Amino acid sequence: MRFQFKTGYDDDMGLFRDPVQRRWYGGLLAAVVLLPLVVPAYLTDISLVFIYGLCGLSLMVLAGYTGLVSLGHAAFLGIGAYAHVYFLQDLGLPWVAAVALAAAISAAVGVLVGLPALRMTGVYLTIATLAFALIIQEVFTRWEPVTHGLKGRPVDKPVIFGVSFASDGAFYFLCLAVLVGGLWLTANVLRAPTGRAWVAIRDSEIAAQSMGVHLARYKTMAFAYSAGLMGAAGALFAHKIGFLAPDIFSVLLSIQFLLMVVVGGLGSLHGAVYGAAFVAMLPVLISEARDLVPAWVGQAAAVLGKDAGAAAYLAVERFVKQPGLEPGIFGLILVLFILFEPLGIYGRWRKVQVFFSTFPLYKRATFRRQKTYMRSERLR
C-alpha cells in the first residue's frame, strides 16, 4: 500500500491525488495521442469512442452523480446535432459559435425538462424523460424547415478557424480534445460545492435538503449541465455520422447510453469512458466475430467429419447473420452486468486494485452493498 502524506492545502486541492497519479494520466494521454500511429485502421471507431465518452460523461453526471436516471438523452444529442448543423450550414456561423450555441440550446431544453422533473422521483422521472425523447423525435420528423424531416440532411466536414478537420486523423484529435476538455471540466465541477451537492442529492434527498441543499436549483443545474455536454457531443456526432435523420436519435440510442454508464460503473468518470469504449467497440467486435465464429465452429466440428464441419459452419453462419442478434447481445450484457457486477467495469477494476494493494487480506465484504428491503412509500 502507498500512503500519501499531505503537507499543504495545495496537495488536498490538486486534481490528482499525488505525482505518481499525475504521471500515470500524463502517460495515458501520450499513449492516446500516439495511438493513430499504431492502429490507423480503427481511427473512426476510436473517434466514436471519444464522442460516446462525452455522452457517457453527460449521463454519468445526471444518473451516476445526481441519481436522476434519464432515458431520453438521445433527444439532447439530437437537439445538439440539429442545432449545430442549422447554425453552421443555414446561418453560416463559425464552428465554435455553432457548437457553443448548440450546447446552450440543449442546456436550455434540459432546464425545461428538468423543471417538471423536480416533482418526480425515481421511475417516474425515467418514464417522463422517455416520453420527452419520443416527442422530440417526432419534432425532428415534422419540423422540416430546420431538420429536413425524414429526408435527412447531410453534414459538412468541420472547418475551425480556417483549418479543415476533414481527415480521420484530424477529426480524431478534435474529438480527443473535446473529450479531455469535458473530463477536466466535469472533474472540477464534481469536486466543487455543486458536485458535492449533486452527490448528496443522489444519496438522500431528504438529508441533502436538511443540510441546506436547494433541491430544485441543483437538480435543474444537473439537468442543464448534462444536456449541455450532450449538445456539444451532438455537434461532434453530427460530423461523425455525416448525415442526420430523425430515426438515429431513437430510444434505442438512449438505452445504449444508459448501458454505457451501467457497464462502465455508475458514479465514476472512469466508468463513463470505459463504458463508451465498450459500447462503441462492441458492434465492431460483433461484426468481426460474425466472420470468424462460423469458421471456428466449422473447424471444431470438422473433427467429427467433413460433412459435420460444413453443416455446423452453415448453421452457425445463418444464426450469427440474423439482423436481430445485436440488440439481444446488448440486452444480455446489460442483464449480466446488473446481476453480477452492479459496479461495472470500474468496480471490477477497483476490486482488482484493492486485491493487490492489500494482498493477503482481501475480503469480498469490502465491496458488499447492504440490502434494503422495500417498504412502500404509498401510505394507505
Next chain:
Amino acid sequence: MGCIYGLVALGFVLIYKATELVNFAQGDLLMLGAFVCYMFVVWYGIGYWVAFALAVGIVALFGAALDGTVLRRVIGQPQFAVVMLTIGLGAMFRSFASITWGSEIYTLPTPFSAKTTRLGGVSVSHEYVAIIVGTVVLCALLYAFFTYSRVGVAMQAASQNQLAAYYMGIPVKRMFSLIWAISAGVAAIAGVLLAPVSLIDINLGFIGLKAFAAAVLGGFGSIPGALVGGVTIGLIELFSGAYLPLGVKDVAAYVVLLLVLALRPQGMFGTVGRKKV
C-alpha cells in the same frame, strides 16, 4: 385501442402494486404472447381457444420463471437496477423473437374475424367487442382478487412492507413469482386480443410505451385507474388524430404523460405519500 392500453397498463400496475418495480419488458411479453398464440394456431393448427389458453399459460409460466431466476437477485438493490434489467430483458426478447419467428408481419385468424354487430346505429366488429369484454372482465376479476381473496390481500401486504409481510408468515418470494405470472399472463392476453386488430411483428412491444402513459394517468398502483387511463389515452389519440395537425396523434399520449407527471404525479386514482424518515 384504449382497452389494449388499459390491459398492458394493468400488467404494469400489477407488478408495481405488488413489488414496487416497474417492468419495462411488459410490451415485449405482450409480443411473445401474440407470437406464441400465432405459432400454435397457424403452424400447429390448434383451435383458437386452446391456443389462447396455451399461450397465456406459457407466457405466465415464463414470467414466473423470469422472476425466480433473474429478478429475485436484484431485490434490495436500487429501483434503477430493475429498470435497466427489464430493459435488457426486453431487448433480449425482441432479439429472440426476430430469430425464432423472423421479422415478417403476421396476421392471426380468429373465430370472430370479419364479423360485425350493429349496436345502436354503429357497426362494431367482433374483434373490438372481444377486446372490450375481455378487458372489463379481466379488470373486474383482478380487482376482486386483490380486494377479497386471501392471496390478494397477502400480496398487498408484501407490497407495503416486505420484511413485515415475511414475519407475518407470508411467503413473499412465492407471492412475487405469482404476481409476475399473473402480470405476464395479462400481457399475453392483451397480445392475443390485439393480434387480430393490429398485426404481429417484433415491434408490437412498443405499445408498452403508450401503456405507460395510461398507467401513469390512472395512477400507478390502481387497477381501475389503469383501465380508465387506458381508455382516456385511447380517446385522446383518436380525437387528436381527427382534429389536430398530422403527427400530433403519435405523440399525444406522451404529451399527456408529461403533463400528468408535471401537474399531478399521483395520477387520477393514485396514492403517493411523502417518504417518512
